[in-house]
Structure formats: C-alpha cells, structure tokens
Amino acid sequence: MTSHLPSIRSAVRPWLEKFEAGDYVVVAVSGGADSLALAYALSVEAKKLAINVHAVTIDHQLQSGSAEQASKVAEQMITLGITTTIEKVVVTITDGLEASARSARYEALNKASEKLGAVAVFLGHTHNDQAEGVLLGLARGSGTRSLSAMAPHNGIYIRPLLSITRSETENVCAEIGLTPWSDPHNQDTTFARVRVRTQALPALEAAIGPGISQALARSAELLRHDADALDEWAEREAASLDLADLDCDHLHNLPKAIRSRIIRMAIYAAGAPGGSVTAEHVSAVEALITAWNGQAEAHLPGGVKVGRFSGRLSLLHH
Secondary structure: OOOOHHHHHHHHHHHHOOOOOOOEEEEEOOOOHHHHHHHHHHHHHHHHOOOEEEEEEEEOOOOOOHHHHHHHHHHHHHHOOOEEEEEEOOOOOOOOHHHHHHHHHHHHHHHHHHHHOOOEEEOOOOHHHHHHHHHHHHHHOOOHHHHOOOOOEEOOEEOOOOOOOHHHHHHHHHHHOOOOOOOHHHHOOOOHHHHHHHHHHHHHHHHHOOOHHHHHHHHHHHHHHHHHHHHHHHHHHHHOOOOOEEEHHHHHOOOHHHHHHHHHHHHHHOOOOOOOOOHHHHHHHHHHHHOOOOOOOEEEHHHEEEEEEOOEEEEEEO
C-alpha cells in the first residue's frame, strides 16, 4: 500500500515554515481521522522547526460519553508528544445545532489560542469538506463567496489539508496506529451536510462519473479567486463613497456584482448586525436603484431603513 504520510506532512510543512522557533501553534482535534492525521503531521514537522504544538479538543456536551471521548483524544495526543487542553462548551441553539455548535467551537478555540499566545490554529478540513461545502452553497442559492467554500488561510486559522482526501487521512491513521472516533452526528441524516456526504455525492458520482468531489473543490478555488477580485474592486469603489448617502445613477452604472457588494457594505455600515443581511434584503435595495417606481423605503435588520429621495439612497439607523 502507498504511504500517505509524506503527502500529509508536506501539506503541513510550508505553513509551519512561516513561523519562528519557540512559537506556539494550536491544532483543533475532534478525534476524527482528519484531525488526528493533522496532529500527527504537525507533531513530526514542528519538532524539526522547534515549534510547540498544543492540541485543543472541544467537548460540546451534546452526547452522552462526550467527556470520555475528549479524554481518549488527549490520550492519543500523548502518544504523539502533544499536550492537550479539553475545553467544555455549552452550545446555545440559536440558528440550528450545526451552526450553533460551530460558533461555540470557534469561540473556545479563539480563547484557548489567546491564552497560549498561539500564532495559528490548525484545522483538519479536507478536500471532501470543500466539495460538500460547494454543494450545500449551490442548494442555498448562495453567491460566489459562499460557493468558494473554505480558504486555506483565514486570520489565525489555517487549513493545510484542503488538497488531502478523507480516505488519505484514514490511511494515515491506520498506518501510524491511531484510532479515529466516528462521531454519531456524522451518520445523522437530519443534517444537510451528512445527506450530501452519504447520499448526494455518491449519487452524483454514480450518475456523472468519478471525480465529482475533485471538480467541486477545483470550482471552489476558482470561485474564491473571483470573489476576492470582486470584493477588492467593491471595497476600492466604496472607499470613495459616503455609504449613508449614495447616488443612484452612479450605482446603476456599476456592474451588478459590484453594486450588490456596495449595498451589503452600506447596510452593515448603517448598523445591521453581522451576518444578518440576506440576498432578499440586497434585492429590496437594488430595486430602489434599478427598478424605481416610487416604492416605499426598505426596512432591514437592526432597524436600518433605506429610502430613495431625489435620486439618492439614504440609509438610516433608527
């Protein structure tokens, strides 16, 4: 059998080389094959560069036996020479279990990395996660940014395994004798991501042919480059505008992809809560610019009102 150890180690190495001897990095370890394989690669490569690796495992306390599972992760980390912190979190369900658990997880990872003074947090998302993310984005009717899935590097977070498949991480664990945990949530088809993984992708592979996951992940990368370029253009354009008082003719003459981004920026600048603006909200404001027929002002999240007066868009927070 071909060893997958070299490919997983070489995926991690360039990221670690950006740091200095003595630096601390955190690896988020759930106990699944992806995060165990990532921890292994970091333990080997960081040692050569005198970088300290600390594992953080999150106990979401959502399943019976979650504390034991967190302890098992810590035991496996000891075999790799990695110290571990177990962070217990309370998941407050605000926007679905998956999203709420994710928010709690990232909050705990942020706190743990701050406490350690870590320069980076490594996450074990793989090529398969990318493909699943693109399909989920397509199903939601999302824009370019959502379809571009996850970035390899975002602030303190690094995802070095986006070119590595889930089966490769499983092979790595088998090769070095680590026992991955199979999270029952990963088989629970009430979650859309699980249905994509266990039903939609296999059906697409059967109907269209193998290589769908690779094609979706490649599309995500191309879309990310496009989204980055469009975001940059919109930010440059917005820098010369007063986002509370916009000229409708000027916006009308911009490409829609740029105009919609400026509208979104303006709504947030007026005080809408982060993450609250949907495509429907943007469309309502878009209609004031491109389909004006005297309609009333648009009421948006966070008490933001947008109205058109004398050819100008006025954004108010009340």
